[in-house]
Structures are given as C-alpha cells and as structure tokens.
Amino acid sequence: MELNNMAQAYESIPSRLLAIDESLTQLVSDIDILSSVNPINYAHERERFMSNKYSQEPKFEYQKSPLDTHQSKRRLYELPLEEIEDTQLQKLYVDVIQSYADKLDQVDTIGTQDFLYNSLRYYGEPSAKDIANAHFILHLPTEEISKPDQDSHSIAQFMNRFAQKNGYECEIQVLDGMLANALVSGIKVRINKAAHITTDELEALAHHEMGVHLLTTLNGRRQPLNVLSLGCPANTNTQEGLAILCEYLSGHFSIKRLRTLALRVLAVESMIKDRDFRQTFRLLKEQYHTSDVQAFTITSRVYRGGGFTKDYLYLRGFREVLNAYDQLGEDFNLLLCGKTELKYFDMIRSLVNKGIFARPDLISPALAKPQQTNPIHRYIVSALK
Secondary structure (H helix, E strand, C coil): CCHHHHHHHHHCCCHHHHHHHHHHHHHHCCCCHHHHCCCCCHHHHHHHHHHCCCCCCCCCCCCCCCCCHHHHHHHHHCCCHHHCCCHHHHHHHHHHHHHHHHHHHHHHCCCCCHHHHHHHHHHCCCCHHHHHHHHHHHCCCCCCCCCCCEEHHHHHHHHHHHHHHHCCCCEEEEECCCCCCEEEECCEEEEECCCEECHHHHHHHHHHHHHHHHHHHHHHHCCCCCHHHHCCCCCHHHHHHHHHHHHHHCCCCCHHHHHHHHHHHHHHHHHHHHCCHHHHHHHHHHHCCCCHHHHHHHHHHHHHHHCCHHHHHHHHHHHHHHHHHHHCHHHHHHHHCCCCCHHHHHHHHHHHHCCCCCCCCCCCHHHHCCCCCCHHHHHHHHCCC
16 A cells, blocks of 8 residues: 555544454453464474384463453453444444454464364354365366475575565575474474475465465455454354465466365364364374374364364365455456455455445466466366265
C-alpha cells in the first residue's frame, strides 16, 4: 500500500475502532498455539522410541504457558465491539475474538486429555471425503525420488535470497528440536537444524512458507487494521491450502508431497479412533511403507499436545483453494490480504470495496507467474473430490 493511500485509509477509520483493534492485537500477541504444542524434548523422545524398538510411547513435554487464560478471555470479551458501526466488520471482530478464546482453551489444556476435545472443536476432524481422497492418493504409483542434497545451512541461504528477491522483511533462524522442516512465526522464518531435503523440496518449501505464510503476515501488517494480521477464525484450512497451491503452481510439486498430506489425514483419523501412538506409527510404517523417521514425525505431529487434529486440513484446504482458484478469477488474490479464510471471502471482498481493507501489496510469486504444471500431477489433482 502506497504511503498516501495508507494515510487516507487511516484517516477514514474512526479512532475508537483503531483503539479496539490495537487493544485486541495486544491481548492476543502472546497466543501462539504452534509454538506452544512443539515438544521441548522431541529429539530425545524420538531417540528413545527408536532405540526401544517402538515399545514405549514418547512422553512429550511442553513449555509452560505464562498466560492467565481466564483473565485473557475476560479481557477479550470486555472489548466494546458494539462501537464498531460496520456490521460486517463487527461480525468479523466477534468471530476473531471467539477464535482466540478457543485457542486459549487449547493452550490451557496442552498435555491433558481435554486438549483433543478442544482441538476437535477448533479444527474439526477428517470427513469421509477427506479419507477417500487420502486413500486415492496412497494407491498412486510413486515417482523416482532424488536424494536429499540441501541441509539447514543451504536452506537458510536459499530462504534469505528468496526474501531479498521478493522484498520480504524477515528474520531467519536455524533451531534444534523442530518437527517441521520450516515454519513461520510472525516474521521469523524458523528452519529445522536437522532438515535434509531435495532441491525441489527446498523450492516448494520457500513458496509454501515464505510465498504464503510470511507474505500473508506482511500483507496483514500493511492493512490499516490489524485484524487480518491476527487472522480469520480457523484460517488453517485456507492458509495451508494456499501454501500447497503455491507449491503446485511453482512447478516443484510431487506425488511424494501429496502422499505426505494423505498420510497426515489417515494419521489424524487413527489418532482420534485409536488414541495409541504406537498403533498409528505402525499403520504408517507397515501399511503405507513409510520410513521410521517419517512415520515418527507424522505421528508426533498429530499426537502432540494430547491430540492435534490440524494436519488433515492441508489436503482439504488444497482441494478447496484449488476450486476457488478456478472460480474466483482476479479476486482470488484477495485471499492474500492477510490471514484470510474462504468462508469469509465475500465479507473481505465487501470490506475491500468499502475501503476498510486494502488489496494485497505483495502477490505470491507462484500466483503472479504460475509455472507449467506436470500433466500427470494436473490429472491427479483434478481427480480429488
């Protein structure tokens, strides 16, 4: 957003609305569910699980949250949302506040049996269609896989170049004990010190983490209001769907990647049904022939915190965002305004048309210049229900 336009946008927003928006931003600034459910003893428990021949379930430990969740919720509900005149915008703030209250319930119950209930309430669970899509993908023939040739050092260098090329402000960190190869938290791009991936996977990772997760954070922060930076409720579905779509459109996609997304769906299904880490691990290893490391990583992702159902949404989100990409035309890029969710698309478009939100400044490189996609991949993706 150009400075003149930004100044005009700020001038047109009532001071009371700006004050509510700022108060909300401060109240939720420390709520980070992904960091909160990252086990602090992940590497140690993986080693123990493997050396004991999978006979003992890992006992993950978590950083104790300093949040007073009851007090935080009370302050959220005390915000005077009735002072927001635009009814659409008021509805968005109401929903965002409830979403953060639900996240606080998750943070409060990490490591307990109640965490799974709160995770199901927030993220839901795989549908019969999700499970059918996963089975379809897992019956596909696999492609020839190249050997990993990129370590955390070369990943960090590549991400740095990607940020500079596209004008992204960020801080790149290499950290121990991560489950994912990389993740974005605010404008921090965190890279797993143990990551070892192929060049194609590195390209896809950059388009996923920086071309979507970082970019939507930066676009959200450039809005006159912070609410899109904080995120629409349950935006994982659309944010991860956008990220996978950009991997696909970048030309660095693979059946292996689709298989990982499918395995996550079945791992979530198994976790909800069986509640047995070793059983889910054996399902991935014995029935779907994953490596020990991949089976442990996927299983850990869905059992962390006490049962984290988020991972089935990558495949569902990809399918839904791909359909939107085919149907929405130029307006599709409005999904990049911040941490948006397809369910709120019409509301966001209306608020952009009213001048309350701005069109996105930054456009994902894979969306700005889509590459020729593999015809086999195109056929497979089009077959997802």
